[in-house]
Amino acid sequence: MLKSMLLAVTAETTDRWSFSEEVTADVAICEPTSTLASVTLSRADRAGRPACVWLATDGVPVPTGRRLEDPIGTASLIAMLDAVSGELMVDRPAASAPSAGPGQQSPPAPVSLRFDALLIVRDLLDQGRHDTSRVDMGDLVLDVHPQARTVHLSERLTDGVMARLLHPAREPRLQPVPDGGSVGPAHAMSADLLLWRAGLAGGAEALLPTLPGDGAFTLTRWPDFGRLGHDPRFLRMASRLSRRSQTIEELARTTNLPAADARAFVTACALSGLIEVRLEHATGRPAHEADRSRPQFGGVLKSIRLALGLGGR
Amino acid sequence: MARREHKLIFAGSMGAGKTTAIAAISEIPPIRTDVTNTDRVTHDKATTTTALDYGEVTLASGDTLRLYGTPGQTRFDFMWRILAEGAIGVVLLVDNSRPDPLDDLRTYLEAFHETVAGSRAVIGIGRTETHARPGLDAYCELAECYGIAVPVISVDVRRRDDVLLLLDVLFSQIEASEIGEPEGVGN
Numbered sequence: 001m002l003k004s005m006l007l008a009v010t011a012e013t014t015d016r017w018s019f020s021e022e023v024t025a026d027v028a029i030c031e032p033t034s035t036l037a038s039v040t041l042s043r044a045d046r047a048g049r050p051a052c053v054w055l056a057t058d059g060v061p062v063p064t065g066r067r068l069e070d071p072i073g074t075a076s077l078i079a080m081l082d083a084v085s086g087e088l089m090v091d092r093p094a095a096s097a098p099s100a101g102p103g104q105q106s107p108p109a110p111v112s113l114r115f116d117a118l119l120i121v122r123d124l125l126d127q128g129r130h131d132t133s134r135v136d137m138g139d140l141v142l143d144v145h146p147q148a149r150t151v152h153l154s155e156r157l158t159d160g161v162m163a164r165l166l167h168p169a170r171e172p173r174l175q176p177v178p179d180g181g182s183v184g185p186a187h188a189m190s191a192d193l194l195l196w197r198a199g200l201a202g203g204a205e206a207l208l209p210t211l212p213g214d215g216a217f218t219l220t221r222w223p224d225f226g227r228l229g230h231d232p233r234f235l236r237m238a239s240r241l242s243r244r245s246q247t248i249e250e251l252a253r254t255t256n257l258p259a260a261d262a263r264a265f266v267t268a269c270a271l272s273g274l275i276e277v278r279l280e281h282a283t284g285r286p287a288h289e290a291d292r293s294r295p296q297f298g299g300v301l302k303s304i305r306l307a308l309g310l311g312g313r
Numbered sequence: 314m315a316r317r318e319h320k321l322i323f324a325g326s327m328g329a330g331k332t333t334a335i336a337a338i339s340e341i342p343p344i345r346t347d348v349t350n351t352d353r354v355t356h357d358k359a360t361t362t363t364a365l366d367y368g369e370v371t372l373a374s375g376d377t378l379r380l381y382g383t384p385g386q387t388r389f390d391f392m393w394r395i396l397a398e399g400a401i402g403v404v405l406l407v408d409n410s411r412p413d414p415l416d417d418l419r420t421y422l423e424a425f426h427e428t429v430a431g432s433r434a435v436i437g438i439g440r441t442e443t444h445a446r447p448g449l450d451a452y453c454e455l456a457e458c459y460g461i462a463v464p465v466i467s468v469d470v471r472r473r474d475d476v477l478l479l480l481d482v483l484f485s486q487i488e489a490s491e492i493g494e495p496e497g498v499g500n
Contacts, residue, residue, distance in 0.1 A: 220453075221449070221450070221453040221462075221464075221465065222464035222465065222466065222482070224449055224465075224466055224467050225466055225478060225482065226437075226466040226467040226468045226469075226475060226478060227441075227467055230478065230481075232481070235481055235482060235485040236485060236489075238464075238482075238485070239482075239485040239486050239488070239489035240489060242462060242464070242486075242489075243432075243489055243490070296491050297319075297401050297402075297487050297491070298487075298488055298491050298492075300317075300319055300372070300376065300401070301401070301484045301487060301488060303372040303373055303374055303376065304319070304370070304372060304378055304401075304480075304484070305481075305484065306372070306373055307370050307371065307372050307373065307378070308338060308370065308477060308480065309477075310477055310480065310481050310484070
């Protein structure tokens with residue numbers, strides 16, 4: 001319906017508009033309950049587009065920001081599009097302003113799709129939906145079953161497939177999967193494990209884009225290492241971040257690990273929904289501060305580790 | 314120099330795997346005090362620990378790490394506090410297949426509150442493969458109700474590696490709580 005409305009109003013708007021299903025569009029009309037909404041918002045934060053407009057439906061809470069009432073009226077749609085046109089004119093360099101119409105402009109600068117598909121999986125799990133959703137990345141398809149916390153990949157997960165998940169060939173598209181329709185993708189695995197591994201693999205290169213690079217991070221709870229696997233580095237970092245907020249640099253310094261390890265761990269925890277960001281730095285948890293009045297076991301723990309063959313610290 | 318003894322506690326409801334966990338790491342055959350289980354209503358196993366389980370690990374210094382498994386039945390709860398006295402830490406084991414595993418944990422969080430609140434505890438949840446609910450978040454939220462942030466990890470204590478993981482997490486917590494931050498870092 002929006003597509004036909006656009007065709008009807010485009011003669012009356014300042015710029016000529018066309019319909020697009022890509023996240024690289026200039027405007028995204030978001031349903032507050034949509035899984036893609038948070039992905040779109042995080043993309044807008046990173047790339048400066050699209051302009052997000054909430055579709056306001058009776059009885060559904062709408063976040064703050066620009067909104068359109070549902071059902072959408074012609075006048076309000078024109079007003080919204082013209083308002084966005086004005087902002088786009090301001091944002092663009094003067095030389096390109098005359099041809100800045102959303103339907104006419106040159107292709108937007110490429111924006112990294114890194115983690116987009118995985119953020120959609122994260123959102124689907126958070127919503128706890130009962131139905132199955134398909135994340136289509138063109139050459140790779142991922143069916144997500146939030147209730148079972150499993151995913152079905154169209155290919156066996158290898159390093160190469162993980163790289164394509166992290167850097168999709170095209171914008172991931174979310175589609176419903178009819179009952180019993182999960183035919184193509186055949187390689188099942190835990191959704192939590194997929195997100196964890198993706199965070200470790202992708203985070204070594206760059207922090208999850210939804211996280212502020214200079215933010216301080218705290219663990220809301222420990223990762224389930226019993227399911228996810230672990231190594232001593234993870235335990236060192238988890239024990240730090242569960243007690244106080246630290247930036248990536250601080251975490252690396254206090255655990256004596258490379259920054260890439262710290263970045264990967266924080267990204268994996270964030271994709272697993274376990275990270276809290278503290279923008280005001282240095283907000284520790286006083287209740288957990290070192291208490292010198294308590295018995296100190298550090299010395300004997302080294303001996304016990306040695307006796308049990310636990311990773312040296 | 315006199316040899317010292319150190320103590321590690323494994324606590325949890327009946328059938329949570331305390332005896333199995335101790336057997337996984339003890340260098341001596343665990344001393345078990347299993348007798349006939351008279352409480353077949355709440356847990357259908359033939360024997361249960363009425364006093365305690367005991368195992369040992371000898372450290373390089375000649376010191377001994379003593380491993381104690383507390384009796385699972387709450388009527389023996391007077392022993393829990395005695396055992397926890399002076400312990401390095403406590404491993405709380407929960408059987409997720411029990412009728413109300415969250416209530417089980419509540420019992421042990423209260424009994425071992427001082428040790429748990431002192432960052433000297435870890436919680437291992439068993440049988441999550443067959444009983445996914447409650448999830449780990451529910452256990453974390455329960456601990457938070459007591460003002461406690463404690464690691465909660467799903468484990469199968471029949472696997473020695475999982476028991477070692479619990480201890481590794483426990484020790485990491487204790488070590489982090491004892492390490493002061495370098496100046497200029499954090500708070």
